[in-house]
Amino acid sequence: MKITRIYEDAMKSCVICNSCRYCEGLCAVFPAMEKKRVFNLQDMDYLANLCHNCSECFYDCQYAPPHEFNVSIPAQFAALRQQSYKKYAFPNFLSFIFEKNAFISALLLVVLFFAGFYLAFAGKNSQSGDFFDIMPYTYMTSLFSIVGILVLIALIVGIVKYAKAIELKNVSFSAFIQTLKDALSLKYLGGHKNEGCTYPNETRSNVRKIFHHLTAYGFIFCFIATSLGAFYHHFLHIYAPYDLTQFPKLFGFIGGIFLCIGTLGLLILKLKADKKLIDKESVGMDYVFILMLFIVSFTGLLLMFFRESEYLAALLWLHLSCILTFFILLPYSKFVHMFYRFTALLKYNTEEEQH
Amino acid sequence: MQTKEFDVIVIGGGNAALCAAISAKEENKNLKVAILESSPKEWRGGNSQHTRNLRSMHDAPTDVLTDAYSEDEFFDDVFKVTKGQTNEEYARFVISHTPQAVEFAKKHGVRFQPSMRGTLHLGRTNAFFLGGGKSLVNAYFTTAKKLGIEIFYEFEALDLIFEADACKEALVLDKKNNQEVKFRAKVFIIASGGFESNLEWLEEAWGEKARNFIIRGTKFNQGKMLKALQKNKAQIIGDPTQGHMVAIDARTPKYDGGIASRVDCVSLGIVVNKDAQRFYDEGEDFWPKRYAIWGRLVANQEEQIAYSITDSKVQSCYMPSLFPPIVTNSIEELAQKMKLDEKKLKQTIDEYNQSVVAGQFNHTIQDNCFTKGLKIEKTHWALKIDTPPFYCYPLRPGVTFTYMGVKVDKTARVYKDDGSLFENLFAAGEIMAGNILTQGYVAGFGMSIGTVFGRLAGENAVKVMKGLK
Numbered sequence A: 001m002k003i004t005r006i007y008e009d010a011m012k013s014c015v016i017c018n019s020c021r022y023c024e025g026l027c028a029v030f031p032a033m034e035k036k037r038v039f040n041l042q043d044m045d046y047l048a049n050l051c052h053n054c055s056e057c058f059y060d061c062q063y064a065p066p067h068e069f070n071v072s073i074p075a076q077f078a079a080l081r082q083q084s085y086k087k088y089a090f091p092n093f094l095s096f097i098f099e100k101n102a103f104i105s106a107l108l109l110v111v112l113f114f115a116g117f118y119l120a121f122a123g124k125n126s127q128s129g130d131f132f133d134i135m136p137y138t139y140m141t142s143l144f145s146i147v148g149i150l151v152l153i154a155l156i157v158g159i160v161k162y163a164k165a166i167e168l169k170n171v172s173f174s175a176f177i178q179t180l181k182d183a184l185s186l187k188y189l190g191g192h193k194n195e196g197c198t199y200p201n202e203t204r205s206n207v208r209k210i211f212h213h214l215t216a217y218g219f220i221f222c223f224i225a226t227s228l229g230a231f232y233h234h235f236l237h238i239y240a241p242y243d244l245t246q247f248p249k250l251f252g253f254i255g256g257i258f259l260c261i262g263t264l265g266l267l268i269l270k271l272k273a274d275k276k277l278i279d280k281e282s283v284g285m286d287y288v289f290i291l292m293l294f295i296v297s298f299t300g301l302l303l304m305f306f307r308e309s310e311y312l313a314a315l316l317w318l319h320l321s322c323i324l325t326f327f328i329l330l331p332y333s334k335f336v337h338m339f340y341r342f343t344a345l346l347k348y349n350t351e352e353e354q355h
Numbered sequence B: 001m002q003t004k005e006f007d008v009i010v011i012g013g014g015n016a017a018l019c020a021a022i023s024a025k026e027e028n029k030n031l032k033v034a035i036l037e038s039s040p041k042e043w044r045g046g047n048s049q050h051t052r053n054l055r056s057m058h059d060a061p062t063d064v065l066t067d068a069y070s071e072d073e074f075f076d077d078v079f080k081v082t083k084g085q086t087n088e089e090y091a092r093f094v095i096s097h098t099p100q101a102v103e104f105a106k107k108h109g110v111r112f113q114p115s116m117r118g119t120l121h122l123g124r125t126n127a128f129f130l131g132g133g134k135s136l137v138n139a140y141f142t143t144a145k146k147l148g149i150e151i152f153y154e155f156e157a158l159d160l161i162f163e164a165d166a167c168k169e170a171l172v173l174d175k176k177n178n179q180e181v182k183f184r185a186k187v188f189i190i191a192s193g194g195f196e197s198n199l200e201w202l203e204e205a206w207g208e209k210a211r212n213f214i215i216r217g218t219k220f221n222q223g224k225m226l227k228a229l230q231k232n233k234a235q236i237i238g239d240p241t242q243g244h245m246v247a248i249d250a251r252t253p254k255y256d257g258g259i260a261s262r263v264d265c266v267s268l269g270i271v272v273n274k275d276a277q278r279f280y281d282e283g284e285d286f287w288p289k290r291y292a293i294w295g296r297l298v299a300n301q302e303e304q305i306a307y308s309i310t311d312s313k314v315q316s317c318y319m320p321s322l323f324p325p326i327v328t329n330s331i332e333e334l335a336q337k338m339k340l341d342e343k344k345l346k347q348t349i350d351e352y353n354q355s356v357v358a359g360q361f362n363h364t365i366q367d368n369c370f371t372k373g374l375k376i377e378k379t380h381w382a383l384k385i386d387t388p389p390f391y392c393y394p395l396r397p398g399v400t401f402t403y404m405g406v407k408v409d410k411t412a413r414v415y416k417d418d419g420s421l422f423e424n425l426f427a428a429g430e431i432m433a434g435n436i437l438t439q440g441y442v443a444g445f446g447m448s449i450g451t452v453f454g455r456l457a458g459e460n461a462v463k464v465m466k467g468l469k
C-alpha cells in the first residue's frame, strides 16, 4: 500500500505543478507534464525517469515544505524511480530479493563467488601475471558468457516492458540522435544554460555532472577495454597481459581511474546532499550501486598494480567475484537508470518533435 | 534592551526590500546594511515569492521579451484597467524605468525564461522569472549575502521612533527569543508590503465579509509598518478597501495558496451565488482581463461564495487547477453537493439554456455565442449547460494585495501629512504602490513598481545620508 501512497503524493504534486507552471523552463519534466490533464501510473513512471534530480524546482517551489501542499519533486520522483525499476524488472521476483537488502545481498554474493573460486583454484598462481594460469581460459569465458547473456536478456526484457508501458512509439532518427546527445551530455543535469544545478545544496554548481561524467565515461571506457581485449585475443591473437601502450590496457586504465574518482565524488556529494532532496527509501540502492562500481574499478586497478606479486590469485578472484556480483545486480539495481532515462528522454524528444 | 547600529536598515524581505538593500550596498560598499525579515527563512520573500513575472516596456525584442511594447502602450493598459484612476506622472516614471529593472534583475542573478516557449506566456509585455518569484527572491538573497548585507530572519519591526523629521530607530521583535531589540540607523527603508494578511484590519475596512476572504500570499504582511507610519504622521493615501482581489477556489488554504488556486473556467460557463442565481455577465471579456473583477463580485454576494458551473463540452478549453472540480451527472446532484436549492438551480440553468442563441463557439476570440432575453445576459461563449458530467468549482474572494500606503516623492522619500518630507525615511514596493495605482491592476506591474522604487530607495537613501549630520 505504500506504493500507492508514493504515487498519490507525486501525482498530487504534478497536479499542482500543472496549474502553477512556474518551473516551465527548468527542464523537460514540466513541458511533458503540461501535455496531460490527468496522470496515470504509467505517466508517473515516465515523468519520474525524465527527472534528473537536479533539485532546481525544489528550491524554486513556492509550495515546497513546510508549505502544506508539500511539493517536493526531486524526492518524490526519486521514490517513483525506484518503484519503476522494480516494477518492470525481469524476472520480477529477483528484484524483490535485492530490494529487501541490496547491500547484504551484494556482499553475500561477493563472498560466495570468492569462496567458490578459492575452492576451485586454490594453490594456483602465476609468475608472469597471466590470469589463465590461475583460472583456465574456457572456464573464465564460459562463466562470464553465460552470466552475461542471462543478464542481457533480463535487461532487455525490463527495458522493453518499460518502453511499452510509457507508450514510446514513432521514434524518428533525429529524435534518437537528439536523445543520444542529451544523454551523453547530461543536458538536464546542468541546470538552465549549463550554469549548474542546485545539488548537493542551494548553491549552484556543476560538480555532480562532472563526477557523473567521470563515472559514466569511465564505465564506457572499461566496457570498451573488455571488448577490445576479447577482439585482440580472438582475432588479432594478441594475448593479455597488455602494456599501457596497447588499447585494451589504455582504455581499462583510464576508465578505472575515471570510475574511481567519479564514484567517490558522487558518494561524497550524496552524503553531503540536502536531506530534503533525497528519498530515504531509495537512497540505499543508490549507495550500493555507487559502491559496487567503485569496488569493481578499484579491484581492477589493484589487480593491475599487483599483477606480478604473490597476491595475484587472490586479487583476481576478488575482482572477478565483484564483477560477477555486479553483473547479477545489474537488472535489479540502479544500473537500469541509464536505460530508463534514455527511454524517457527518447519519448520526450519524440513528442516535442511532433508537437 | 539590546541595541544594534547600522547605516541603512531595510524593513521587509520581498522584492522591493532586496532591491533596495542591494542598491544601497552597491552605492557604497562600506556601509552596514541590514534586512529585517519578519518570516522564518523558509517563508521568506513575502508576496514576491508567489509572483510570476514583471511587466516591462521595450523598443525592440530582447532575449526575454518579444516584439516591442512602448511606454505609451504600457500606460494605456494601466489607464484602462484603473479606469483612469492612476497618477500618470508616476506611472510613466515607473514605466520608463522598467527596462533597467530587468537588467538589474539579470545582473543580480535573477533568471528569466527565454521569450519563445510556453502556454502561459504573454511574452511580449511581461518577462517571466525562470522558476517563478521564489527563485527571484533566492537569487537576491544570495546576492545580498555575498555583498555582506546582514539578514535577520524572524525579526519583526513593530514601531518606528522619530525625532523631529527623522526616524531614529525601529523597535523590533526578535521572534525566536521573544525579546525586543532596538535597531538604530542613519536611514530607513520601509518595504514591508501591504496589510492584506491582517484579518482584523481587513475586517475593519470590509466589515464581516472579510471573514470569508482568502489571502493569496504570505501571512507575514501584517501592516505593522503602515500602522507605525500612520501613527507618526506620514501621509497616507488610498482607501483601505481598494486592492487587488480575484475569485479563487474556495477550498484554498487561508494563506499562501498562490497562483495555483486560480479557477480558469468562469467565462466558459455560468456562475451562481448561494441563492442559485447568476449575478454578472460571465462572458463580458476574456478571463485574464476579467480575473480581477470577480473577486469583488464574489465578495459582495451572500456568504462571499459563488459556484462556477460548466459541462463536459468545454473541459479542454481551460487551465487545469489545483483542486479537482466537483463532478456530477445531474444538476440535482450538483445542487445537493453544493447545498444549493435544487429547484432554483434547475430553474436558473433552464432559463439560461433557453436563452442561448446558437453561434460559433470559439474561446480564443470574443465569439458570437450569447444569450438573449435574460436579466443578466451572457455576452460571449454562451453554450447550453446540458451535457453531463457537470463540473463545478466553488469560488471565494482571494486578496492579492492592498493599495493603501504612504505617499512618496520620485526619490522614494516618504511625505509627512503636512506635505514636507521626512529626512531619512524611504518606502518601496506594495506599501507605496498606491502612488501609482488606486484600483484595478495590470499583471506584472507590482514587481515593476517594487524593483524601480526599491532601487531608487536604496540609491537615494545613501545619497541623502551623506548630507545628514
Ligand SMILES: Cc1cc2nc3c(=O)[nH]c(=O)nc-3n(C[C@H](O)[C@H](O)[C@H](O)COP(=O)(O)OP(=O)(O)OC[C@H]3O[C@@H](n4cnc5c(N)ncnc54)[C@H](O)[C@@H]3O)c2cc1C
Pocket (backbone or CB within 6 Å): B011, B012, B013, B014, B015, B016, B017, B036, B037, B038, B039, B044, B045, B046, B047, B048, B049, B050, B051, B052, B053, B054, B055, B155, B156, B157, B158, B191, B192, B193, B194, B216, B217, B218, B220, B221, B222, B223, B224, B225, B257, B258, B259, B399, B400, B401, B428, B429, B430, B431, B443, B444, B445, B446, B447, B448, B450
Ligand atoms: C499569488 C500572487 C501572485 C502575484 N503575481 C504577481 C506577478 O506575477 N507579477 C507582479 O508584478 N506581481 C504579482 N503579485 C503582486 C506582488 O506580489 C507584489 O506586488 C510584490 O510582491 C510586492 O513586493 P514587496 O516587496 O513590496 O512586498 P512583499 O514581497 O510582500 O514583501 C514584504 C516583506 O516584508 C516582510 N514584512 C512585513 N511586515 C514586516 C515587519 N513589520 N517587519 C519585518 N518584515 C516585515 C514580509 O515578511 C515580506 O518579506 C502577486 C501577488 C500574489 C499574492
Ligand code: HEM
Pocket (backbone or CB within 6 Å): A051, A052, A053, A182, A183, A184, A186, A189, A212, A215, A216, A217, A219, A220, A263, A266, A267, A269, A270, A286, A287, A289, A290, A293, A337, A338, A339, A341, A342
Ligand atoms: C543514458 C545515460 C545516462 C544518463 C542519462 C544518466 C543520468 C543520471 C542522472 C540524471 C543521475 C542523477 C539522478 C539519480 O541519482 O537518479 C544519475 C546518477 C548516477 N549515474 Fe547515471 N546516467 C547515465 C549513464 C550512467 C552510466 C553509464 C553510469 C555508470 C555505470 C552511471 C552511473 C551513475 C551513478 C553511480 C549515479 C548515482 C549518483 C547519485 O546517486 O548521486 N550513469 N545518472
Ligand code: SF4
Pocket (backbone or CB within 6 Å): A016, A017, A018, A020, A021, A022, A023, A024, A057, A058, A060, A061, A062, A063, A064, A071, A073, B131, B132
Ligand atoms: S515545482 Fe512548485 S513552483 Fe515549480 S511548477 Fe511545481 S508547484 Fe510550481
Ligand code: SF4
Pocket (backbone or CB within 6 Å): A026, A027, A028, A029, A030, A050, A051, A052, A053, A054, A055, A056, A057, A058, A073, A074, A188
Ligand atoms: S529536480 Fe531538476 S530535473 Fe527533476 S523535475 Fe526538478 S528541475 Fe527537473
